[in-house]
Amino acid sequence: xxxxxxxxxxxxxxxxxxxxxxxxxxxxxxxxxxxxxxxxxxxxxxxxxxxxxxxxxxxxxxxxxxxxxxxxxxxxxxxxxxxxxxxxxxxxxxxxxxxxxxxxxxxxxxxxxxxxxxxxxxxxxxxxxxxxxxxxxxxxxxxxxxxxxxxxxxxxxxxxxxxxxxxxxxxxxxxxxxxxxxxxxxxxxxxxxxxxxxxxxxxxxxxxxxxxxxxxxxxxxxxxxxxxxxxxxxxxxxxxxxxxxxxxxxxxxxxxxxxxxxxxxxxxxxxxxxxxxxxxxxxxxxxxxxxxxxxxxxxxxxxxxxxxxxxxxxxxxxxxxxxxxx
Amino acid sequence: xxxxxxxxxxxxxxxxxxxxxxxxxxxxxxxxxxxxxxxxxxxxxxxxxxxxxxxxxxxxxxxxxxxxxxxxxxxxxxxxxxxxxxxxxxxxxxxxxxxxxxxxxxxxxxxxxxxxxxxxxxxxxxxxxxxxxxxxxxxxxxxxxxxxxxxxxxxxxxxxxxxxxxxxxxxxxxxxxxxxxxxxxxxxxxxxxxxxxxxxxxxxxxxxxxxxxxxxxxxxxxxxxxxxxxxxxxxxxxxxxxxxxxxxxxxxxxxxxx
Numbered sequence: 001x002x003x004x005x006x007x008x009x010x011x012x013x014x015x016x017x018x019x020x021x022x023x024x025x026x027x028x029x030x031x032x033x034x035x036x037x038x039x040x041x042x043x044x045x046x047x048x049x050x051x052x053x054x055x056x057x058x059x060x061x062x063x064x065x066x067x068x069x070x071x072x073x074x075x076x077x078x079x080x081x082x083x084x085x086x087x088x089x090x091x092x093x094x095x096x097x098x099x100x101x102x103x104x105x106x107x108x109x110x111x112x113x114x115x116x117x118x119x120x121x122x123x124x125x126x127x128x129x130x131x132x133x134x135x136x137x138x139x140x141x142x143x144x145x146x147x148x149x150x151x152x153x154x155x156x157x158x159x160x161x162x163x164x165x166x167x168x169x170x171x172x173x174x175x176x177x178x179x180x181x182x183x184x185x186x187x188x189x190x191x192x193x194x195x196x197x198x199x200x201x202x203x204x205x206x207x208x209x210x211x212x213x214x215x216x217x218x219x220x221x222x223x224x225x226x227x228x229x230x231x232x233x234x235x236x237x238x239x240x241x242x243x244x245x246x247x248x249x250x251x252x253x254x255x256x257x258x259x260x261x262x263x264x265x266x267x268x269x270x271x272x273x274x275x276x277x278x279x280x281x282x283x284x285x286x287x288x289x290x291x292x293x294x295x296x297x298x299x300x301x302x303x304x305x306x307x308x309x310x311x312x313x314x315x316x317x318x319x320x321x322x323x324x325x326x
Numbered sequence: 327x328x329x330x331x332x333x334x335x336x337x338x339x340x341x342x343x344x345x346x347x348x349x350x351x352x353x354x355x356x357x358x359x360x361x362x363x364x365x366x367x368x369x370x371x372x373x374x375x376x377x378x379x380x381x382x383x384x385x386x387x388x389x390x391x392x393x394x395x396x397x398x399x400x401x402x403x404x405x406x407x408x409x410x411x412x413x414x415x416x417x418x419x420x421x422x423x424x425x426x427x428x429x430x431x432x433x434x435x436x437x438x439x440x441x442x443x444x445x446x447x448x449x450x451x452x453x454x455x456x457x458x459x460x461x462x463x464x465x466x467x468x469x470x471x472x473x474x475x476x477x478x479x480x481x482x483x484x485x486x487x488x489x490x491x492x493x494x495x496x497x498x499x500x501x502x503x504x505x506x507x508x509x510x511x512x513x514x515x516x517x518x519x520x521x522x523x524x525x526x527x528x529x530x531x532x533x534x535x536x537x538x539x540x541x542x543x544x545x546x547x548x549x550x551x552x553x554x555x556x557x558x559x560x561x562x563x564x565x566x567x568x569x570x571x572x573x574x575x576x577x578x579x580x581x582x583x584x
Binding site: 056059081085087089096109113 | 329332333335336337339340343344347348411414415416418419420421422423424425582583
């Protein structure tokens with residue numbers, strides 16, 4: 001298998017559901033061994049459907065995917081032997097304890113009986129659940145459930161880890177703790193991580209490369225730095241003090257760059273001349289007699305990349321373009 | 327122990343642990359049938375005076391019913407547990423392991439059989455406590471427990487099938503009253519040969535549940551009745567085989583993993 005051992009290779013992957021549009025519409029991607037790949041997109045973009053196909057839980061309609069060097073359609077059991085996955089909902093049994101879960105998972109993954117107890121202790125300690133290990137999961141917080149979910153995905157020491165929106169609904173502290181552990185896995189253990197998220201910050205902090213998916217298609221791919229550099233120019237965001245001035249403000253700002261979509265809050269344009277154009281913007285707004293409630297300059301973000309590629313902002317894009325089954 | 331046996335054991339242990347930690351899922355299946363038996367026995371005791379009634383203790387006659395009623399509860403428990411696993415995504419978690427679908431089904435059913443046996447032992451003890459004499463003796467008790475296990479397997483597999491097809495605990499619970507109707511249109515309260523209403527006797531004769539009850543009843547009040555045993559075990563085995571085949575197919579459909 002050589003270099004493909006911990007990699008993910010996808011070509012023309014498609015998934016169609018009955019009476020529905022294509023949830024995944026011919027995506028190509030490659031994830032290198034030991035890389036953290038962020039799969040970013042709004043709700044319904046096709047992220048989870050892609051994960052289900054790559055983890056062998058959903059057969060693709062067309063295309064090919066090899067995970068860890070194994071074909072996801074023809075070699076499902078081999079794929080499952082090298083991957084770990086924490087899917088979108090932390091699927092745990094509320095009546096079992098954390099330790100019960102790890103032992104069950106270890107047995108089902110074929111870990112020898114003599115190693116199960118030690119492996120359970122080791123994993124529960126690693127995710128900070130050793131004290132809560134013998135409590136029923138129904139008493140766990142959202143963060144604890146997510147950490148247990150991660151521990152379960154690691155029971156059989158997988159070389160590739162799929163995390164489907166692992167921090168959705170978590171408080172900032174739990175989110176940071178999970179990021180630290182995921183980063184450590186990739187850095188110290190060489191685990192390849194395929195991470196879906198709708199949080200820009202998460203992709204920015206964790207991922208060495210990002211794929212942006214929208215309506216089942218990858219619209220941009222690269223490292224966060226490179227993607228943001230492609231957008232290059234900063235944007236100015238102005239909020240009129242009087243709503244009646246909004247139309248005039250739009251007209252004034254449009255002279256200085258490309259408008260950045262519709263927003264009920266502020267009016268934004270990407271500054272054609274970069275920061276050097278800012279004084280002229282301020283003067284023009286003043287000359288027009290438009291009073292502002294706020295004025296902000298923003299460096300390019302992944303949201304700008306998404307906006308540039310799709311014409312929509314990532315925040316709220318799910319509501320406009322979501323597919324119920326994706 | 328082989329890998330598959332370990333997997334079956336682990337799933338069965340989980341099923342038992344879940345049930346043990348959830349009193350609402352094991353207390354009613356024990357209390358309700360026993361209570362119903364005592365109520366029926368109190369109200370219908372005079373039926374034992376009817377010529378041809380097989381015993382002079384209605385309690386002994388009615389003791390067969392909890393065994394089947396308890397197994398019906400197993401249907402619902404097995405089904406709602408499995409449907410819950412589907413709804414929460416726990417089944418996907420299991421599907422991501424190296425476990426086979428057949429091992430998952432066998433484990434679930436193993437747990438149900440064990441719980442069915444525990445229920446049966448409780449019913450037996452209740453019977454002994456109120457003075458019921460087991461006409462078939464100690465060997466009959468063993469046969470009775472084996473039959474209870476088989477019936478639990480059949481109804482448990484039926485519940486699993488419903489869960490796997492619908493993926494909904496509500497749908498499984500919705501089907502439960504329908505199964506209960508089969509109990510009430512059987513020979514659960516009177517021997518078929520003493521039923522005077524023709525249509526009811528015909529329905530009870532066509533109803534497989536009658537043969538399950540009569541098998542248990544024969545061991546308690548008659549002794550060794552080859553025909554009742556053959557019919558009872560035959561019906562229970564047929565239900566089990568059909569329900570397991572349906573469940574195995576439904577499991578394959580549900581686990582769409584490649």
